[in-house]
Amino acid sequence: MLSATTFALALAALIFEALIGYPAPVYAVLRHPVTWIGSLIALLERALNRPGFSSAARKGAGVFTLGLVLAATGVVAWAISAVAPKNAFGFVLLAVAASSLVAQRSLHDHVASVARALQSQGLEAGRREVAMIVGRDVSALDVAGVSRAAVESLAENFSDGVVAPAFWTAVFGLTGGALYKAANTADSMIGHKNQRYKDFGWAAARFDDLVNLPASRFAALWLVIAAFFSPGADARAAITAVRRDAGEHRSPNAGWPEAALAGALDFRLAGPRAYGGEWVADVFMGDGRAELDAGDILRALALYKRACAAQMIFLAALVGIFVF
Structure with a gap:
């Protein structure tokens, strides 16, 4: 379904969201x-994720849940696309709808709020703000830990909150973007490895890993390109970090943008940390400074904005190629 229309739809969605958010x-x-998607997932989880079920039964229920959520989302998105007028007004309506699937502006604002809190109110305020965007235990984090958590969240969510929905919208239109968002929401809600979700959320976690594979690589590329045009950033070091470290991350996708950002700005990200009371061993991305602060969060945000611009320019170029 690749076409100038789907590329233009993804580009317009990114522009609208950057300008006005949601x-x-x-x-x-x-x-x-x-x-809406989350409400459906929660309803199905309460009904189907029974503690008394066997591991296989819970996996099967999770597969059914994911399939039903994707089917319902896909039908709604396809219907919206089908009834939208086939003119400029209809395109704008679809672009506005698609803009709800990306999170450039909101991601920037949430991460920036961590930097502002650290600068103006101190460590406890920074912990409260970063707790809103990360799943790890923040109670013992110092300023450097809070700053690293914010920067890591920026890198990972650039991939799955910005690049991935734009990518699938560019490939399959509004339906593609909506299906991706449903899969990603399912992973964020039930794709955990704790006792409650390790079987029921297995399908959601594996499927999310799959659909994020192309976006994570593109996210790293946009960050490398952004580093070429960012004062104080090093694109060559970003490439080196991606080649050396990305594949060592426990996630098949998160390591790509984290390594690119770490290398570009001479940071050391990821590494061992606590999630839900459990210690998670992970390798470091990059070999730079680990003692980050609010100023480093702002540097990462500046690189992020240039990476977002790189993605938009690429989509605009594709539109031009297909049209002319």
Whole structure:
């Protein structure tokens, strides 16, 4: 389904979201697609994830849940695409709908709030802000730990919150972006390795790994390109870090943007940390400084904005190639 229209739709969605985000009045009336998808997942999880079921039965229930969530989301997105007028007004409507699937502006704002909190209110405020965007235990984090957590979240969510929905929208239109968002929401809700979800969420976690494979590589590419145009960043070091470290990360995808960002800015990211009371051993991305602070978060955000611009320019070039 690759075409100038799908490329233009992904580009327009990114532009709209960067300019206006997801307006609070719209959220107050309609909520957000993620909340609708999340409500369906929660309903199915309560009904089907029974403690008394065998491991195989819970895996089967998880496969069924993922399939039903994808089917419902796909039908709704396809119907919206089908009934939208086949003119400029219809394209704008679809682009606005697709803009709800990406999170450039909100990701920037959430990460920037961590830097502001550290700068103006201190460590405890920084911990409260970073706890809103990471799943790890933040209670024992110092300033450097809070800063690294914010930067790591920026890198990982650039891939799965910005690049991936734009990629699948560019490939399959609104339906592709919506299906990706459903898969990613399922992973974030049930794709955990604890006792409750390790079987029921198995399918969601594996499927999310699969659909994020191309986006994580593109995210690393956009960060490398951004480093070429960012004062104080090193694109060659970013490439070196990706080649050396990305494949060593416990996630098949998160290591790519984390390594690229770490290498570009001479950081050391990832490594051992605690999630839900459990210590997770992981290798470091990059071999630079681990003692980060609020200023380093702002440097990472500056690189992130250039990476977002690189993605938009690439999509605009594809539109031009297909049209002319």
